[in-house]
Amino acid sequence: MQIPYTVEPRPDTGLHNAKIGIWLFLASEVMLFGGLFSAYVLLRTGSIVWPEGSSILSVPIGTFNTMALIASSVTMVLSWAALKMNDLSKFKMYMFFTYFLGLVFLIVKVVFEYLPKFEHHLYPSESTFLAIYFTLTGLHALHVLVGVIVNIYFWGPGSKMWETEPERFTNRVEVAGLYWHFVDLVWIFLFPVLYLL
Amino acid sequence: MDNLESIQKHIRNYIMVFGALAILTVITVGASYLQVGVVSAIVIAVIIATIKGSLVASIFMHLLSEKKFVYILLGVTALLFLVLMFVTLFTVNDQVGIHVS
Numbered sequence: 001m002q003i004p005y006t007v008e009p010r011p012d013t014g015l016h017n018a019k020i021g022i023w024l025f026l027a028s029e030v031m032l033f034g035g036l037f038s039a040y041v042l043l044r045t046g047s048i049v050w051p052e053g054s055s056i057l058s059v060p061i062g063t064f065n066t067m068a069l070i071a072s073s074v075t076m077v078l079s080w081a082a083l084k085m086n087d088l089s090k091f092k093m094y095m096f097f098t099y100f101l102g103l104v105f106l107i108v109k110v111v112f113e114y115l116p117k118f119e120h121h122l123y124p125s126e127s128t129f130l131a132i133y134f135t136l137t138g139l140h141a142l143h144v145l146v147g148v149i150v151n152i153y154f155w156g157p158g159s160k161m162w163e164t165e166p167e168r169f170t171n172r173v174e175v176a177g178l179y180w181h182f183v184d185l186v187w188i189f190l191f192p193v194l195y196l197l
Numbered sequence: 198m199d200n201l202e203s204i205q206k207h208i209r210n211y212i213m214v215f216g217a218l219a220i221l222t223v224i225t226v227g228a229s230y231l232q233v234g235v236v237s238a239i240v241i242a243v244i245i246a247t248i249k250g251s252l253v254a255s256i257f258m259h260l261l262s263e264k265k266f267v268y269i270l271l272g273v274t275a276l277l278f279l280v281l282m283f284v285t286l287f288t289v290n291d292q293v294g295i296h297v298s
Contacts, residue, residue, distance in 0.1 A: 196229035
């Protein structure tokens with residue numbers, strides 16, 4: 001069965017179906033992270049003492065990872081722009097940097113943040129701060145991992161679609177990009193809230 | 198925005214936004230070292246994060262030139278998000294944990 005409106009916009013919404021789908025999904029993601037942010041506010045305002053994030057977490061590492069995600073966001077949008085200019089090799093280069101920076105983020109998170117915490121017996125059960133820290137950053141890291149997998153697919157086997165349906169492939173990359181930018185957006189708020197306040 | 202010239206103009210914008218995001222990240226970290234109260238620190242951090250988030254959403258996610266359907270969807274989402282954030286205010290009069298003799 002042919003999937004309708006993969007390239008041409010639907011007459012009622014003016015959007016192709018994948019774009020409607022991703023925005024609906026991102027709306028649900030806003031509520032998911034929103035619920036957890038709300039839980040953070042409740043826990044923080046309800047506690048008698050709350051540690052300063054920088055006394056437990058490394059601000060330089062957090063800043064480095066913020067820069068990595070921001071850079072990956074710009075390479076993601078540049079990969080889409082490369083397709084718009086019919087340049088597949090540039091697309092592949094920018095997409096490589098996008099998932100590479102995503103992997104850098106994850107490796108830094110696990111090797112330089114999570115593992116040292118566990119070595120010092122700083123588990124989520126240790127304090128309310130660590131519980132919400134691991135919940136929020138763990139869920140976010142899971143999103144980064146999914147994004148990396150999707151981007152590797154479009155960089156590798158998924159890019160074959162460019163030969164047969166270039167416009168549909170470009171739309172797919174745009175949709176993957178919207179997801180990736182959202183993941184970046186969530187981190188932009190997570191970083192100051194957890195590390196700096 | 199499908200013609201080549203338009204795309205190249207957008208690419209310049211993307212690079213400029215990247216620069217702005219990097220500078221704002223440095224400002225966020227720098228501002229956290231200011232000797233201000235907790236409330237002021239939260240306000241400063243949230244304002245900078247909101248500016249950064251708006252740049253990502255409007256330029257990278259192309260929300261500046263989206264279709265009406267997306268704006269309606271995001272409007273409803275924003276409203277429900279605010280409800281989620283402020284629903285905890287109902288706990289102000291919560292008596293849990295308070296022992297009355």
